[in-house]
Amino acid sequence: xxxxxxxxxxxxxxxxxxxxxxxxxxxxxxxxxxxxxxxxxxxxxxxxxxxxxxxxxxxxxxxxxxxxxxxxxxxxxxxxxxxxxxxxxxxxxxxxxxxxxxxxxxxxxxxxxxxxxxxxxxxxxxxxxxxxxxxxxxxxxxxxxxxxxxxxxxxxxxxxxxxxxxxxxxxxxxxxxxxxxxxxxxxxxxxxxxxxxxxxxxxxxxxxxxxxxxxxxxxxxxxxxxxxxxxxxxxxxxxxxxxxxxxxxxxxxxxxxxxxxxxxxxxxxxxxxxxxxxxxxxxxxxxxxxxxxxx
Ligand SMILES: N[C@@H](CCC(=O)N[C@@H](CS)C(=O)NCC(=O)O)C(=O)O
Numbered sequence: 001x002x003x004x005x006x007x008x009x010x011x012x013x014x015x016x017x018x019x020x021x022x023x024x025x026x027x028x029x030x031x032x033x034x035x036x037x038x039x040x041x042x043x044x045x046x047x048x049x050x051x052x053x054x055x056x057x058x059x060x061x062x063x064x065x066x067x068x069x070x071x072x073x074x075x076x077x078x079x080x081x082x083x084x085x086x087x088x089x090x091x092x093x094x095x096x097x098x099x100x101x102x103x104x105x106x107x108x109x110x111x112x113x114x115x116x117x118x119x120x121x122x123x124x125x126x127x128x129x130x131x132x133x134x135x136x137x138x139x140x141x142x143x144x145x146x147x148x149x150x151x152x153x154x155x156x157x158x159x160x161x162x163x164x165x166x167x168x169x170x171x172x173x174x175x176x177x178x179x180x181x182x183x184x185x186x187x188x189x190x191x192x193x194x195x196x197x198x199x200x201x202x203x204x205x206x207x208x209x210x211x212x213x214x215x216x217x218x219x220x221x222x223x224x225x226x227x228x229x230x231x232x233x234x235x236x237x238x239x240x241x242x243x244x245x246x247x248x249x250x251x252x253x254x255x256x257x258x259x260x261x262x263x264x265x266x267x268x269x270x271x272x273x274x275x276x277x278x279x280x281x282x283x284x285x286x287x288x289x290x291x292x293x294x295x
């Protein structure tokens with residue numbers, strides 16, 4: 001089984017959490033998304049959307065991260081990640097379906113902040129060339145808007161509203177007692193959401209309160225990341241991380257909240273949007289994938 005994936009891609013992280021949870025080994029084919037590997041004809045023949053992840057099992061192609069993790073769950077009997085019973089299974093599928101919107105929101109917040117920093121250093125024509133390569137015109141327009149406007153893009157507002165709904169609904173699920181979204185059983189609902197919520201944290205959003213991440217969701221996120229990393233963390237030596245990664249994370253006290261506005265937001269305008277901290281961004285870049293790196 002081959003997984004075509006990229007280290008920083010949230011959907012690839014989701015697939016890798018699924019593989020790890022099911023104890024399945026795979027051949028890793030790493031794409032360099034910044035270099036445009038996803039647009040190469042050989043890749044697009046198997047995934048015309050030109051995105052990762054893609055799983056190829058015995059010549060059969062599986063795309064869409066939510067479908068990949070369900071496929072993996074069906075491949076190996078234990079541990080079963082889809083709960084028994086029509087209603088619990090329907091509820092898990094509801095979370096899997098919602099990940100399309102959740103991914104779109106994570107993508108907006110990533111490109112309006114962290115990824116934008118590098119892209120805006122390129123000449124305008126080069127950026128236009130990058131947007132032009134995206135096969136779906138709507139996706140290309142969205143990318144252009146996010147990169148060119150940063151957090152002033154309306155996609156950012158949309159993403160924040162989407163996350164407010166996600167947090168509300170995760171909180172409601174966890175109110176049943178947890179520790180997982182479906183109660184005592186760790187399921188595909190948890191596997192599905194770990195990387196997206198983790199990304200918000202790495203972007204520096206989770207400490208800044210808009211939308212406030214409920215305490216229940218924070219607690220779940222800590223548990224879920226520990227669960228996802230339990231096999232991998234020991235293998236990561238500190239030498240494999242860049243020097244910045246081994247420094248303590250920047251403090252996020254009250255004073256730092258009042259810091260200068262995020263890149264792309266005019267100084268005069270008080271951010272009604274989350275105060276995305278520039279200081280938090282390097283942490284995302286230097287150790288973006290420590291938790292879910294494939295072996
Ligand atoms: N809904 C898809 C989204 C896939 C997707 O957009 N992947 C991103 C990385 S997380 C990608 O490959 N981006 C490359 C690009 O936009 O050029 C899934 O869940 O698999």
